Amino acid sequence: MKKLIFSILPAFLFAFISCMNMSSGSGENGSVRVALPGSGRATYTYSSSNAKKYIVRLYNDDFDQTEEGTVGGVIEFPDLEPGKYTAEAEAWNTDENILEGNGSTKITVKSGENTDCNIKMILEGQTAYYSKYMILTDYNNTKYIYDYKTVQETSTGFTLGDSYNAVEDNSGHIYHIKDSNLYKDSESVLSIDASNLIKNPLCYDNTTDTYWIGLEKIPYFYLQNSDNSYNTNVDRPLLASKGESFFNFAIQENKVYLIYIEYNDSGYNDSDSNIIYFTKDENVSLTEQKRIQLPTIGVSGTITDMAVLEDGTVAVLVRSVGVESETEGFDNTSVSNEGTVYSRGALVLLSSDLSTYKVYGWTDSARTISATNVEDAENDVTKWTSITAYVPEYEERNSYFYGPLKIVAIRPKELVIADCGANFVLPDYSGKKNGKMFTHNRLMTVNLRDFAISCKKEFSESEIKFQNLDI
Numbered sequence: 001m002k003k004l005i006f007s008i009l010p011a012f013l014f015a016f017i018s019c020m021n022m023s024s025g026s027g028e029n030g031s032v033r034v035a036l037p038g039s040g041r042a043t044y045t046y047s048s049s050n051a052k053k054y055i056v057r058l059y060n061d062d063f064d065q066t067e068e069g070t071v072g073g074v075i076e077f078p079d080l081e082p083g084k085y086t087a088e089a090e091a092w093n094t095d096e097n098i099l100e101g102n103g104s105t106k107i108t109v110k111s112g113e114n115t116d117c118n119i120k121m122i123l124e125g126q127t128a129y130y131s132k133y134m135i136l137t138d139y140n141n142t143k144y145i146y147d148y149k150t151v152q153e154t155s156t157g158f159t160l161g162d163s164y165n166a167v168e169d170n171s172g173h174i175y176h177i178k179d180s181n182l183y184k185d186s187e188s189v190l191s192i193d194a195s196n197l198i199k200n201p202l203c204y205d206n207t208t209d210t211y212w213i214g215l216e217k218i219p220y221f222y223l224q225n226s227d228n229s230y231n232t233n234v235d236r237p238l239l240a241s242k243g244e245s246f247f248n249f250a251i252q253e254n255k256v257y258l259i260y261i262e263y264n265d266s267g268y269n270d271s272d273s274n275i276i277y278f279t280k281d282e283n284v285s286l287t288e289q290k291r292i293q294l295p296t297i298g299v300s301g302t303i304t305d306m307a308v309l310e311d312g313t314v315a316v317l318v319r320s321v322g323v324e325s326e327t328e329g330f331d332n333t334s335v336s337n338e339g340t341v342y343s344r345g346a347l348v349l350l351s352s353d354l355s356t357y358k359v360y361g362w363t364d365s366a367r368t369i370s371a372t373n374v375e376d377a378e379n380d381v382t383k384w385t386s387i388t389a390y391v392p393e394y395e396e397r398n399s400y401f402y403g404p405l406k407i408v409a410i411r412p413k414e415l416v417i418a419d420c421g422a423n424f425v426l427p428d429y430s431g432k433k434n435g436k437m438f439t440h441n442r443l444m445t446v447n448l449r450d451f452a453i454s455c456k457k458e459f460s461e462s463e464i465k466f467q468n469l470d471i
Helices: none
Strands: 012-020 030-035 053-059 064-070 074-080 083-093 098-109 117-123 133-137 143-147 174-178 181-184 187-191 197-205 210-217 220-226 233-239 244-252 255-264 274-279 290-293 302-308 314-323 340-350 357-360 367-370 386-390 404-411 414-425 436-447 453-459
Touching: 030 083, 030 098, 053 074, 064 074, 083 117, 133 404, 133 414, 174 197, 210 244, 220 244, 220 255, 244 302, 255 302, 314 404, 314 414, 340 404, 340 414, 386 414
Parallel strands: 197 244, 302 404, 340 386
Antiparallel strands: 012 030, 012 117, 030 074, 053 064, 053 083, 083 098, 098 117, 133 143, 174 181, 181 187, 197 210, 210 220, 220 233, 244 255, 255 274, 274 290, 302 314, 314 340, 340 357, 367 386, 404 414, 414 436, 436 453
16 A cells, blocks of 8 residues: 555544642652543543543653553553653554544653643544555565554455555555456556556555546656546646656656666666655656655665655655666575675655655664674685675664565555565684575555654564565
């Protein structure tokens, strides 16, 4: 599932979580008592029966504590050193794992006193788009539909097989292209010319509840869409020169973002990928558009996916995987002694006009992976000493990417990204242990509030294998 949008901005007032008085103590420290919605002491202006769990965090430079509670309960923070604190609260729909609302406030705790406060919460989850499914692709291009919550393959009454990239709409229906037809679940809704499709040809814009198809009619890039009756086709050409290859695009209302690579004397270089911005009503040359390239951002490799977020932020995945090359991958390649391997990637968040950016999960420096006890290598063994690796440290594997491939789900304040790569261990000659490549096929979550990266699920290769990582 890709090229969707989510709510990063608050929608409207959700509730007040109240910090109420408790009996004063005789000590020098203070305390805070948090009354949750549903309790007799809490005040709130919007009732949401979906919010079942509340998480409250109280912190400053010297203190950081998080507590959980349920509807009608209270959370206490006793014995607090006097000073300034920040209180943050979240309301969660535990059935769907959706963040319903959050808020924060500043608190001053005084010696021997208790603190009154209100944390105004903002409703998020009920108005934001959220994926019900994750569409995962095996390396042979077979696609499977997984339930977001259980991370298990789910039955939807139809199969995707080797369809082109699939997208999920607001109602949980899945659009996908197979042969010369666009399907909504199992229903064929539009005949198309599949010979002109770009690499990732399908995009769904849930702000307008419409899908778009990317077509390549040399030397033009075209957008085509149909309304919900599937009887109105609109072509919108963007003039290109004769040397472009189009890979990805994403749309939000009238804004279009396109990934393309220029052809030069040495062929196509994925690291020279252009990210450009234009509007759907423009019929102008690519050279006239606002653009940014990977070297400008400070990352390298191949752009594998993109999406436009509801606040206009453009999310781009960059994958840098290969041996002596950042774009060739591992399949049918070999590692040489004192060679260089790459297995890294990044989530890049760009402003809507492509003028600013931030990079997350990128391994930006090399490290040396060495063999051990090389002096004990037997004469008939080729001695390895070291390789240079642009690969996350194993201890950092859950906060960095090995090679992101696809945005597979978008939830309120969260992206789920299919990540595939490897880390390496060189031989231990004294122990007669061979070197090994450890492969990873993982679903990584990015929290879009604090941009923390974590692992949601790691698959064995017998379950699913996003890319072929054999060397």
